[in-house]
Amino acid sequence: xxxxxxxxxKYGDNVDTDVIIPARYLNSSDPAELAAHCMEDIxxxxxxxxxxxxxxxxxxxxGCGSSREHAPIAIKAAGVxxxxxxxxxxxxxxxxxxxxxxxxxxxxxxxxxxxxxEVEVNFDTGVITDLTKNTTxxxxxxxxxMQKIIAAEGLVNYINQK
Amino acid sequence: xxxxxxxxxxxxHAGLDKVEAxxxxxxDLDLVLGNDITSPVAIKEMEKxxxxxxxxxxxxxxxxxxFVPNKDIKSAEHCKCVREFARKNEITNYFEVGQMGIEHALxxxxxxxxxxxxxxxxxxxxxxxxxxxxxxxxxxxxxxxxGMATGKAWFKVPAAIRFNLVGKPxxxxxxxxxxxxxxxxIGVDGALYKSMEFTGxxxxxxxxxxxxxxANMAIEAGGKNGIFPVDExxxxxxxxxxxxxxxxxxxxxxxxxxxEYTIDLGTLRPTVAFPHLPxxxxxxxxxxxxxxxxxxxxxxxTNGRLDDLRxxxxxxAGRHVAEGMRCIVIPATQAIYLQAMEEGLLKTFIEAGAIVxxxxxxxxxxxxxxxxxxxxRCVSTTNRNFVGRMGHVDSEIYLASPAVAAASAVTGxxxxxxxxx
Numbered sequence: 001x002x003x004x005x006x007x008x009x010k011y012g013d014n015v016d017t018d019v020i021i022p023a024r025y026l027n028s029s030d031p032a033e034l035a036a037h038c039m040e041d042i043x044x045x046x047x048x049x050x051x052x053x054x055x056x057x058x059x060x061x062x063g064c065g066s067s068r069e070h071a072p073i074a075i076k077a078a079g080v081x082x083x084x085x086x087x088x089x090x091x092x093x094x095x096x097x098x099x100x101x102x103x104x105x106x107x108x109x110x111x112x113x114x115x116x117x118e119v120e121v122n123f124d125t126g127v128i129t130d131l132t133k134n135t136t137x138x139x140x141x142x143x144x145x146m147q148k149i150i151a152a153e154g155l156v157n158y159i160n161q162k
Numbered sequence: 163x164x165x166x167x168x169x170x171x172x173x174x175h176a177g178l179d180k181v182e183a184x185x186x187x188x189x190d191l192d193l194v195l196g197n198d199i200t201s202p203v204a205i206k207e208m209e210k211x212x213x214x215x216x217x218x219x220x221x222x223x224x225x226x227x228x229f230v231p232n233k234d235i236k237s238a239e240h241c242k243c244v245r246e247f248a249r250k251n252e253i254t255n256y257f258e259v260g261q262m263g264i265e266h267a268l269x270x271x272x273x274x275x276x277x278x279x280x281x282x283x284x285x286x287x288x289x290x291x292x293x294x295x296x297x298x299x300x301x302x303x304x305x306x307x308x309g310m311a312t313g314k315a316w317f318k319v320p321a322a323i324r325f326n327l328v329g330k331p332x333x334x335x336x337x338x339x340x341x342x343x344x345x346x347x348i349g350v351d352g353a354l355y356k357s358m359e360f361t362g363x364x365x366x367x368x369x370x371x372x373x374x375x376x377a378n379m380a381i382e383a384g385g386k387n388g389i390f391p392v393d394e395x396x397x398x399x400x401x402x403x404x405x406x407x408x409x410x411x412x413x414x415x416x417x418x419x420x421x422e423y424t425i426d427l428g429t430l431r432p433t434v435a436f437p438h439l440p441x442x443x444x445x446x447x448x449x450x451x452x453x454x455x456x457x458x459x460x461x462x463x464t465n466g467r468l469d470d471l472r473x474x475x476x477x478x479a480g481r482h483v484a485e486g487m488r489c490i491v492i493p494a495t496q497a498i499y500l501q502a503m504e505e506g507l508l509k510t511f512i513e514a515g516a517i518v519x520x521x522x523x524x525x526x527x528x529x530x531x532x533x534x535x536x537x538x539r540c541v542s543t544t545n546r547n548f549v550g551r552m553g554h555v556d557s558e559i560y561l562a563s564p565a566v567a568a569a570s571a572v573t574g575x576x577x578x579x580x581x582x583x
Binding site: 007014016018019022023024026027028029041060061064066067068069070073074087089090091094095098099141143145154155156159160 | 185199200203207210211212227233234237238283284285286288300301302303304305307308311312316350351354355363384386439442484487490494527528546548549550551555
């Protein structure tokens with residue numbers, strides 16, 4: 001799986017699905033339309049500043065709240081290549097894997113990496129490198145079963161291949 | 163090492179004698195649920211699968227409830243997509259406007275959820291059915307699609323936290339106060355990835371509606387599910403509403419819990435969650451300042467059931483909402499609406515200056531039917547008070563029980579019924 005490399009947008013604890021994609025936009029399920037409003041209620045500038053490949057880093061319980069798959073869809077469609085957090089809310093975690101948005105749990109990296117740092121994530125080894133600070137962290141590896149879903153780029157392809 | 167109630171249900175549905183926390187399993191599903199927001203995405207995903215259609219047309223429930231009756235053209239298109247899918251696949255349990263209700267109030271009422279079931283729903287509050295002793299959990303649209311196609315889902319077997327409930331709650335303390343107290347105690351990620359197992363003699367003092375409310379908000383503590391033992395009250399509920407066979411699972415005596423808490427329901431007080439997290443709780447006695455409010459919402463999958471409407475009506479009877487107050491009451495299903503009408507509750511609400519809406523999730527998630535403007539405050543019986551959840555990013559939501567919400571509507575500030583004349 002190709003490594004992720006980009007600049008960091010940093011957020012705090014409990015970034016919920018209502019701020020990732022507010023429900024007032026859920027009358028659409030079009031990824032591009034959802035991406036246009038991604039993170040709007042927590043960071044109005046996010047969508048203007050994000051570039052293809054950029055990385056979101058947050059602390060505890062990222063993606064808590066609703067089951068809306070629109071949240072990881074919006075993040076992915078905005079060009080984000082990976083989300084690193086101390087912990088993820090469980091439905092967001094499932095959804096991200098199921099739609100093929102790479103996510104990594106790593107408390108040390110999530111706390112130490114700062115906004116604007118350039119970061120690289122190697123998904124084969126789980127190693128996260130902060131190129132700006134010249135530091136590395138070991139992210140938690142996925143169980144083999146989930147690696148298969150990720151390798152198939154999502155649950156639908158995984159089921160089709162079975 | 164024994165198994166928890168949740169682990170036993172999962173083991174049985176995975177065809178295994180034993181499972182343990184952390185184990186990845188594939189389980190058979192008894193019901194797959196979706197609504198008008200999540201189902202269109204699931205239907206699109208399902209079309210990409212090499213599948214012959216749905217695994218079982220009787221084991222799928224499609225409930226348009228979030229933006230229904232359609233709030234705009236885009237919502238109408240989503241509902242049309244769900245309706246056409248239901249027709250094409252001859253889905254037995256599709257609920258059109260007129261039959262529908264808020265999904266998590268509707269499905270138990272229709273007898274579609276019983277003890278021992280494994281249920282997934284593309285809605286985070288699917289955990290509600292744990293009140294009946296089922297394992298039920300929220301998932302996303304792709305999981306829903308895979309569930310509809312295959313009748314199976316993968317799970318990581320959860321570790322557990324036990325909440326031993328004892329004692330009897332006071333008159334103005336309800337299931338909402340119990341769960342808000344718990345979330346305040348353990349935090350919004352206090353039960354992350356875990357099952358919340360409720361046990362103890364105090365459960366006998368909680369109505370079914372109290373238990374639905376408690377299980378409903380397990381997700382607000384990060385929980386995978388919340389689950390209650392099956393007692394006589396739960397059995398009576400299932401017999402009244404369902405023809406399906408239920409199966410009772412009980413935790414082993416030596417089941418392992420990561421943490422255990424004992425909560426004396428008799429010591430709890432009406433509890434309010436302040437902006438912008440459900441864990442920011444204060445008891446009514448700890449609120450010393452006057453917090454003026456603009457709107458009250460009584461309804462949702464958390465608190466739109468009969469018990470909730472009855473206590474709200476008891477508070478509002480012979481009283482009137484404060485000047486300038488908008489009080490919106492939303493019975494969660496058509497049956498609840500009808501019963502509330504027959505009991506005269508709707509008359510009480512209207513005479514008190516409240517409005518009564520057809521069932522919808524509407525205002526809870528900032529969809530419609532009660533959006534907040536900049537700077538406005540709402541006391542709501544719903545489940546989330548995140549930034550911008552009910553409207554403007556600079557509005558505020560205070561989560562509370564129907565009793566506190568109704569009392570607050572009368573005084574115009576956060577109040578307990580015990581503080582009314």
